[in-house]
Structure formats: structure tokens, C-alpha cells
Amino acid sequence: MARTDTASLPPTRTDFRDRAVGRLLRRPSALVGLILLAGILAMAAFADVAFPGDPLDMAGSPLLRPGDAAEFPLGTDMMGRDLASGIFHGARVSLLIGGVAALVSLVIGIGIGALSGYYGGRVDRALMRVTELFQTIPPFLFTLALVAILQPSIATITTAIGITSWSGLARLVRAEVLRLRNSELAQASIILGASDARIIFLHILPNALAPVIVSASILVATAILTESSLSFLGLGDPNVVSWGGMVGAGRETIRTDPHVAAIPGVAIVIAVLALNLLGDGLNDVLNGKGERR
Amino acid sequence: MSDPVLAVDGLSIAFQTRRGPLPAVRDLSFSVGRGEMLAIVGESGCGKSLTALALLGLVPPPGRVTGGTVRLEGRDLLALDEAALRHVRGARISMIFQEPMTALNPVLTVGEQIMEAILEHEPVSRKAARERTLALLERVRIPDPARRFAEYPHRMSGGMRQRVMIAMALAGAPAVLVADEPTTALDVTIQAQILSLIDELRREQGTAVVFITHDLGVVSRYVDRVLVMYAGRKVEERDTRDLFADPFHPYTKGLIAAQPRGLAARPQAGPGPAGVARERLTEIPGTVPALAAMPPGCAFAPRCPLADDRCVRTVPPPRPAGSGLVACHHAGESHAI
Numbered sequence: 265m266a267r268t269d270t271a272s273l274p275p276t277r278t279d280f281r282d283r284a285v286g287r288l289l290r291r292p293s294a295l296v297g298l299i300l301l302a303g304i305l306a307m308a309a310f311a312d313v314a315f316p317g318d319p320l321d322m323a324g325s326p327l328l329r330p331g332d333a334a335e336f337p338l339g340t341d342m343m344g345r346d347l348a349s350g351i352f353h354g355a356r357v358s359l360l361i362g363g364v365a366a367l368v369s370l371v372i373g374i375g376i377g378a379l380s381g382y383y384g385g386r387v388d389r390a391l392m393r394v395t396e397l398f399q400t401i402p403p404f405l406f407t408l409a410l411v412a413i414l415q416p417s418i419a420t421i422t423t424a425i426g427i428t429s430w431s432g433l434a435r436l437v438r439a440e441v442l443r444l445r446n447s448e449l450a451q452a453s454i455i456l457g458a459s460d461a462r463i464i465f466l467h468i469l470p471n472a473l474a475p476v477i478v479s480a481s482i483l484v485a486t487a488i489l490t491e492s493s494l495s496f497l498g499l500g501d502p503n504v505v506s507w508g509g510m511v512g513a514g515r516e517t518i519r520t521d522p523h524v525a526a527i528p529g530v531a532i533v534i535a536v537l538a539l540n541l542l543g544d545g546l547n548d549v550l551n552g553k554g555e556r557r
Numbered sequence: 558m559s560d561p562v563l564a565v566d567g568l569s570i571a572f573q574t575r576r577g578p579l580p581a582v583r584d585l586s587f588s589v590g591r592g593e594m595l596a597i598v599g600e601s602g603c604g605k606s607l608t609a610l611a612l613l614g615l616v617p618p619p620g621r622v623t624g625g626t627v628r629l630e631g632r633d634l635l636a637l638d639e640a641a642l643r644h645v646r647g648a649r650i651s652m653i654f655q656e657p658m659t660a661l662n663p664v665l666t667v668g669e670q671i672m673e674a675i676l677e678h679e680p681v682s683r684k685a686a687r688e689r690t691l692a693l694l695e696r697v698r699i700p701d702p703a704r705r706f707a708e709y710p711h712r713m714s715g716g717m718r719q720r721v722m723i724a725m726a727l728a729g730a731p732a733v734l735v736a737d738e739p740t741t742a743l744d745v746t747i748q749a750q751i752l753s754l755i756d757e758l759r760r761e762q763g764t765a766v767v768f769i770t771h772d773l774g775v776v777s778r779y780v781d782r783v784l785v786m787y788a789g790r791k792v793e794e795r796d797t798r799d800l801f802a803d804p805f806h807p808y809t810k811g812l813i814a815a816q817p818r819g820l821a822a823r824p825q826a827g828p829g830p831a832g833v834a835r836e837r838l839t840e841i842p843g844t845v846p847a848l849a850a851m852p853p854g855c856a857f858a859p860r861c862p863l864a865d866d867r868c869v870r871t872v873p874p875p876r877p878a879g880s881g882l883v884a885c886h887h888a889g890e891s892h893a894i
Binding site for chain 2: 447449455462470
């Protein structure tokens with residue numbers, strides 16, 4: 265490390281800006297994660313250019329294997345739908361649902377965690393009981409129940425995943441806020457007459473961000489996985505193609521034509537793996553463990 | 558003093574415990590005028606930092622103010638609610654502390670932090686706040702303010718950070734600045750710089766300063782008056798010059814005797830390794846009594862060479878002595894001795 269005088273100080277945002285990005289890119293697993301994620305993002309962005317038309321339309325003969333026909337590089341399913349087109353368009357759905365659901369979860373989790381940790385006492389006890397209530401219900405079954413009640417659509421699936429996945433984050437944020445609330449920084453702000461809102465948004469949350477960023481990447485991965493599971497069970501949005509839905513559709517032909525289920529399955533694995541690698545890398549870099557390795 | 562900016566009268570603070578209240582500060586009274594600098598001196602645990610926080614209406618639980626008033630520009634702060642206090646803190650009374658690193662936000666530039674301190678209290682535009690910030694940085698003698706504005710705290714030295722803290726504390730142009738051991742974490746040379754900065758600022762702006770410290774020697778050159786606290790009570794309050802020339806209270810004498818003096822002033826007690834006179838510092842025997850085991854009489858009696866029956870039985874009331882007050886049964890006689 266170049267600046268030894270700051271070695272003992274807690275990591276700060278400039279340190280992250282100066283060095284974190286560089287250190288993240290030097291970490292092979294994080295780099296692989298970033299490249300894979302960039303690839304999936306590119307697929308989502310160029311889906312309409314590469315595969316114009318509805319990916320749910322019948323495009324050719326059913327159950328073509330990869331390599332059978334030049335215009336279907338990944339083959340077709342039992343309805344004659346182009347698998348490559350499905351993968352590209354499915355990336356959109358997966359990323360959209362993963363991203364927005366994680367955002368919903370972040371807003372609820374940070375909000376509840378910050379209020380709970382900052383105000384403590386009765387507010388904390390009430391909010392933590394609610395959080396525990398959410399933690400006791402298995403998240404996937406909870407999501408499943410919500411989607412079944414609300415009718416599956418992209419909006420309801422996203423909301424349901426967001427509503428069921430914030431509890432861990434809320435506890436994490438609460439712990440960080442609790443630590444920072446008693447710090448000299450918060451005390452100094454109180455002494456200088458800062459309002460609660462200013463202390464929370466200016467002095468506490470920005471300093472609590474590192475673990476939140478790490479868990480956000482894992483939240484996206486989990487949300488993608490949950491959406492895939494819902495679609496596999498037939499509770500996906502029926503009007504859009506999704507990777508989980510494609511695996512579900514390929515299930516019937518798994519013994520004769522395993523590629524129909526396997527190809528979207530691999531896509532899910534890659535997306536979740538990419539986000540987890542990135543999350544691990546961020547964790548090492550932001551939480552300061554990376555330097556001692 | 559005709560019209561003090563800050564007047565503390567009969568302030569008492571106690572820690573609430575299961576076995577009842579433990580008084581930590583008892584019946585403390587003092588006042589500070591415009592542009593005046595008062596030092597509150599005492600050992601660790603004598604209640605000086607608690608007093609500092611009480612001046613801002615911020616006694617940490619389980620502590621509680623059990624009596625007295627703190628009047629800032631005529632208003633009793635202890636009677637204000639939290640919302641009203643928030644408008645007073647930072648605007649009319651402000652504080653700087655010992656450790657400027659942990660009190661600054663690591664993710665904001667120092668300029669942004671000072672700006673926020675201004676915007677918190679005044680509805681000015683960001684542009685105006687930025688200009689005022691640059692002026693403040695200049696006022697606390699930070700070179701090249703425009704460049705320093707965009708620096709993060711960790712890139713600054715301890716002395717610079719303390720200057721930034723002072724700039725933040727002065728952002729609202731307060732009438733009173735409470736300084737709780739602001740130089741303890743700094744190098745000796747930087748200590749002197751920060752002290753003379755505070756001294757200059759109070760002369761320029763007429764800010765009253767309450768300087769909390771355990772180090773009598775550090776402040777003697779700058780403060781107008783010294784208030785010596787022992788075990789939660791004021792034991793002596795005098796003009797600085799008088800106090801050093803002729804301390805009345807045995808505790809104050811002990812504190813002054815415990816200061817290392819300049820090499821030249823030392824009696825030649827025998828040459829040290831480098832030909833320098835070596836001399837053991839005079840110490841005050843014993844320790845401050847615990848809050849729960851406070852003697853019924855004078856709290857200093859167990860450590861005092863002059864203590865007699867009267868000291869053990871009754872608390873000495875403060876009485877006028879020279880340019881101030883002293884609370885010692887033997888003040889007059891001990892002086893004669």
C-alpha cells in the first residue's frame with residue numbers, strides 16, 4: 265500500500281474512488297464477474313437488434329439441436345421457438361426483475377434499518393419485531409404466495425421479491441447505523457446543531473454504504489434466482505420470455521432433448537455466478553480485507 | 558462583569574443509578590463575558606467534560622441535570638426543548654473536541670462539511686455558503702483555502718483537522734465556543750498554534766471561550782481566568798495571573814507544583830546525563846474519590862496536607878479571595894503559612 269499513514273484509518277470514499285476500482289479490476293474473480301455481467305447486459309441491450317420479433321413466436325421446426333440449422337445457433341424448443349432469441353430477451357426480464365426487486369428491497373431495508381438504528385428504543389423494538397416476522401417466513405414460499413394472490417406479472421413478481429427479501433439488509437443497516445450513531449462524528453453533528461435527517465443522510469448512511477453495496481449484488485442474484493424458480497413453477501409473467509420459464513418449458517423434453525432446459529439453465533447459472541463473484545470482490549475491496557491477502 | 562454572555566448558576570448533574578443519584582457536578586457557578594476566555598481545569602473525572610456538554614444542553618444518559626441554570630445570552634438553555642436547542646447549538650454556542658479525526662465525516666470534503674454547518678442554520682444559497690466557507694478556512698489560517706476546500710479529512714494533518722473543526726464550530730458565528738481539550742491529541746508545537754489561533758479568534762470576533770483542560774500549563778498564557786474543579790465542585794476561581802502567582806487552594810497549589818517548569822527555572826538538583834538538571838515532579842498523593850464514596854466534608858481532605866476535623870465534617874463554602882473565589886476552610890491561614 266502506497267500511503268502508509270492512512271493504513272490504520274477506516275476506509276473512506278476517496279480511498280474507494282482512488283483505489284477500490286483498480287483493486288477490484290486486479291482481482292481475477294471480480295474481473296470475471298464484471299465481464300460476464302457486462303456480457304449479459306449487452307445481450308439485454310441488443311436483444312431487439314440481434315433477434316427482432318417476439319421470442320415467443322414459432323420461428324422454425326421444433327426441437328432443433330444446436331448446430332442443426334445455421335439460423336438457430338442454439339436450436340429450438342418443442343414449440344419451434346428460437347432458444348437464442350429467448351436467452352437474449354430473457355436477459356432483459358431477469359436483469360429488470362433482479363435490479364428493480366433489489367432496489368425495492370434496498371429502499372425498505374435501508375429505511376427500516378436506519379430508523380431502527382438511529383432512533384432506538386420503542387421505534388427500534390417495533391420495527392425489529394416486524395423484521396423478525398418477515399424473517400421467520402421462508403422467503404421463497406412467501407413470494408410464491410404473494411405472486412399467486414396478486415396474479416403473475418413483471419410488476420407483481422418484482423414487488424413480491426422486493427417485499428420478501430429486505431429483512432436481512434434491514435438488520436445489517438441497523439447494526440451499522442447503531443455503530444455510527446454513537447460515533448464522535450454523530451455526536452459532533454448533534455453538537456453543531458444538525459437535524460436528524462441531515463445526520464442520517466449526510467453523516468451516517470454514506471459511511472454505512474460498503475456492506476450495503478456488497479449485499480446489493482447478492483440481492484440481485486437472489487432475485488434473479490427467485491424469478492427463475494417462480495417461472496419454472498409456471499408463476500412467471502406469461503407474456504414475456506424468461507430463463508426460468510424456458511427451463512420449465514424444456515422440462516417435458518429433458519430426456520430426449522436436454523438442451524432445451526440446459527441452455528437457459530446455464531444462462532441462469534452464469535448470471536448468478538457473475539453477481540456472486542462481483543459481490544465477493546466488492547466485499548474484499550470495500551471491507552478492507554483484500555489488502556492483507 | 559457587567560453582562561455575561563454565558564452564566565451558569567448552581568449547576569448540578571447527577572448520574573441516575575439503581576442505588577439512587579450519584580452527583581457528578583455540584584452547585585457549579587461561573588460566567589463568561591464577551592471575548593473572555595475561561596479555563597476549567599481539573600483531573601479526569603472531576604466533571605469538567607460533563608459540564609461542557611451541559612452547556613450545550615447535552616448531558617448523556619444516565620446523567621441528568623438536577624438543578625441550576627445555564628443562561629446563554631439571557632436564555633436558560635436547560636429549560637429549552639430539543640427543537641429549540643438545535644437552533645442554539647452551532648449557532649449561538651458551539652464546541653470543539655479532542656479528536657478531530659473521528660469527528661469529521663470521512664466521505665465529505667472539509668469544504669462540504671463546513672458548508673453544511675452553515676446551511677444547517679441559515680437559509681443562504683450554496684454559492685454564498687461556499688464563499689463563507691472559503692472565508693472561514695482563511696480565518697482559521699488554512700493556507701490555500703480553495704484547494705483545501707476539496708480535500709478529504711484523511712489527507713490533512715491533525716492540526717489542520719482541528720482548524721477545520723474550529724471553522725465548523727465558528728460557521729454560525731456563535732457567542733460562546735466550548736473547547737473540550739482541543740489540543741490534547743496534537744503535537745506540542747501544533748498545540749501552541751491551535752491555542753494562539755483560538756486566542757486570536759476570540760479577540761477578533763468577541764467570542765467567549767470556555768476552555769476545558771487537565772493541563773494547567775497549556776492554557777496559562779492565553780486564558781483570562783481559571784476555574785479549578787475538584788470532584789464535581791469548584792474549588793478556586795481566579796484571574797490567571799493571580800492564580801499562578803499565589804494559589805489559595807491546596808489542590809490548586811498541587812496542580813501548579815505538578816507542572817514541569819522550564820529548564821532554566823529549575824533549581825540545580827544535580828546534573829542529569831546530558832548535563833541537564835533532573836528533578837522529580839511534585840505529585841499530589843492519592844486519587845480523586847469515587848462518586849459513590851464521596852466524603853461528607855471537603856472532597857480533597859483525604860489528600861490534603863492541611864486537612865483537620867472541620868474539613869472532614871463540613872464542605873467548605875466558596876468565599877471571596879483576591880480576584881475570585883476559593884472553597885477551602887484553610888484558605889486564609891494556609892496562605893499565611
